[in-house]
Amino acid sequence: MVTYIEAEAAPLRNTGAIRLYRPEDFEGMRRACAITARCLDGLADIVKPGVTTDAIDRFVFDFGMDNGALPATLNYRGYTKSSCTSINHVVCHGIPNEKPLREGDVVNIDVTYMVDGWHGDSSRMYPVGEIKRSAERLLEVTYECLMLGIAAVKPGARTGAIGQAIQAHAEANRCSVVRDFCGHGVGKLFHDAPNILHYGRDTDGPVIREGMIFTIEPMINLGRPHVKVLSDGWTAVTRDRSLSAQYEHAVGVTATGCEIFTLSPGGLDRPGLPAVAA
Numbered sequence: 001m002v003t004y005i006e007a008e009a010a011p012l013r014n015t016g017a018i019r020l021y022r023p024e025d026f027e028g029m030r031r032a033c034a035i036t037a038r039c040l041d042g043l044a045d046i047v048k049p050g051v052t053t054d055a056i057d058r059f060v061f062d063f064g065m066d067n068g069a070l071p072a073t074l075n076y077r078g079y080t081k082s083s084c085t086s087i088n089h090v091v092c093h094g095i096p097n098e099k100p101l102r103e104g105d106v107v108n109i110d111v112t113y114m115v116d117g118w119h120g121d122s123s124r125m126y127p128v129g130e131i132k133r134s135a136e137r138l139l140e141v142t143y144e145c146l147m148l149g150i151a152a153v154k155p156g157a158r159t160g161a162i163g164q165a166i167q168a169h170a171e172a173n174r175c176s177v178v179r180d181f182c183g184h185g186v187g188k189l190f191h192d193a194p195n196i197l198h199y200g201r202d203t204d205g206p207v208i209r210e211g212m213i214f215t216i217e218p219m220i221n222l223g224r225p226h227v228k229v230l231s232d233g234w235t236a237v238t239r240d241r242s243l244s245a246q247y248e249h250a251v252g253v254t255a256t257g258c259e260i261f262t263l264s265p266g267g268l269d270r271p272g273l274p275a276v277a278a
Contacts, residue, residue: 014185020210028115029120031118035064037120037264039059040122048101050100053097056085064113072113072190087107088106089241089243090108093236101128104132106126106243110246112190119190120261125245125246134222138243141169141173149198152202155209155255158205160200160202160204162198163196177218177219183196183198184196184214185212187213223238226238247269
């Protein structure tokens with residue numbers, strides 16, 4: 001049974017109930033997500049061959065400190081970095097290190113800042129120099145999947161409508177959807193109910209209600225959908241070593257649809273690819 005609760009009355013932990021935030025709460029998300037989006041914009045000029053993911057992570061930390069924002073991943077469940085950097089066949093949760101990026105790589109950079117208790121969670125793909133057309137097409141399809149999923153968000157629909165839209169587009173383009181990871185409620189908590197699956201049917205999942213806040217973050221593979229987690233306990237990779245891509249936005253449900261909190265102020269939601277209307 002799905003339970004909904006007014007956010008101000010809910011304990012500050014994940015109880016499985018879905019929080020419904022007030023319109024004035026959206027302002028807190030706007031502030032946190034704006035800093036995250038600006039950081040991701042700034043990374044567009046930094047990601048290039050020879051740059052290490054540790055240098056990217058230092059930029060994320062410093063940007064947060066300069067803007068009064070704390071990286072939410074830092075010391076989260078033992079994680080020691082301010083961002084996740086997932087390269088090529090790494091699906092998610094790649095740990096920054098001193099290995100330099102190489103020409104032709106693609107990297108997902110996932111950043112979450114905490115501002116006044118609110119969590120601004122977003123990620124984007126970045127091409128490293130010139131990339132193959134197959135990689136570029138994967139990035140295009142994955143971004144399209146994200147935006148089609150967002151377009152399915154409206155009060156009265158079920159969360160499965162998001163997954164159905166994403167899965168249909170990915171598979172129509174001969175790609176696969178990772179099942180092992182999903183979007184999630186966000187706001188005063190980093191990870192909250194409900195889970196947002198990126199596959200399924202529009203009759204699945206809880207009913208979407210005004211005031212819900214969650215992420216949509218499809219992970220799309222060029223090969224098969226199966227993944228495994230490496231011995232570090234974090235890094236997830238494709239089992240067939242095929243290329244993987246992910247884009248993520250945080251959204252708040254309105255009376256008629258949703259507000260995207262993490263849109264790029266510079267129109268760089270798809271770094272290195274042609275700009276498209278949100």
